[in-house]
Amino acid sequence: MAKEKSEKAPKEKKVSADEANDMVLNYLKKQNRPYSSADISANLHNKVTKTAAVKILKVLVEKKEIVERQAGKQSVFHMPQNAEEGPTPEDLAEMETRTEELREETATLNETLKSLRATYSKLNSTLSTADLRESVTILESERVQIIERLTLLRSGTIQPVSKEEKDKVDKDFKIWDKTASARKKIAAEMWSMISANCADATAAAVMREGLGLDD
Template sequence: MSKGREGAGAGGGAAAVLLRYLREQNRPYSAQDAFGNLQREHGLGKAAVVKALEQLAQQGSIREKTYGKQKIYFADQEQLPAASDAELRALDGEIAALASKVQALQQSCRQMEAELKELNCSMTTPEMSKELEVLRKDCGSYTEKLERIKSATNHVTPEEKEKVCSEQQLYHREWRRRKRMATELLEAILEGYPKSKKQFLEEVGIETDEDQGVTLPAAP
């Protein structure tokens, strides 16, 4: 290190360099940030930077804020020269431009987030290949089944199916009618029969639908 740099890094020299730097940049820095930014140009040591910043803060030349275990230093805004109208207008323009840029970036981020969400919900190429293979197998199975149905000789025509369904309904109606007649006749006999219904059925030898586990279909 040169003698000039040693002088700059000692005591008041370091404080002057740091005070000028903080006022020129007018933004907050930690001791580590200030050391990293000024070490190469001014040869300031880490300990000298920390000591100088603490002295400047104690003197009221700069401001100090503590965030957790870290301290942040920045220029005292009241000690900075007042900005001219032209400078203020320039700053307003810069703020407006930055705000517009932030808005555009936010819109872009929302679009990318929507695209990312859509991609995350989509199938990957390996997943699509696997699904395609499953569908091809299913399609082949269905095609084979369809060919067997087409080549069968025992097809039932719509007319034949309708005839069978009509006959089935007829038989069900007749079943219900005869069951109702038998029940009414049985109840009439039981009115004068001294024993139970079960005993009467056993003596006569009548078997009911329930005895055979048969259930009469519901009326359509």
């Protein structure tokens, strides 16, 4: 018994010249952006061949229904743009100025981000958040003690001390005060980086309380 021949898929009906013309024109209207003839044919799933697309586009350009312009080594086609709807020279100048401002702001922010990342990397390789908090607490306590001692020494209510002892206390105070200030600055920078990554102000407040930064 002879095998039955497999059924062939029905051929897709070819579009007429008018239908092809309408397809190309409607496609450009709908997309409202430039396309080459090859792109138009491909995007229409080759219902309009590349050769046919070239001919149709040429006719549409001659009829001034579409616009042709060069984009590198190929021609692209798009719908005419209404000059009244486009930006004025003043608008373009303003946009150019704003664009330049944004470029400068972006460059500044990138530099700031680079600096913060470097600081964060340095801190991350030395002290953990818990260690930093503990160090700040210790330094604050020592600073208070030094201030109290210095106040008593300068008030004259206790036994006078030598100039060398006073100089040593002053020197120690300056060292610890400078160190405490540096630690505070580092903590502030870290918090700035952490809070910037929080979803909102509430999340930032919860995070800050959890870290005990206001204790």
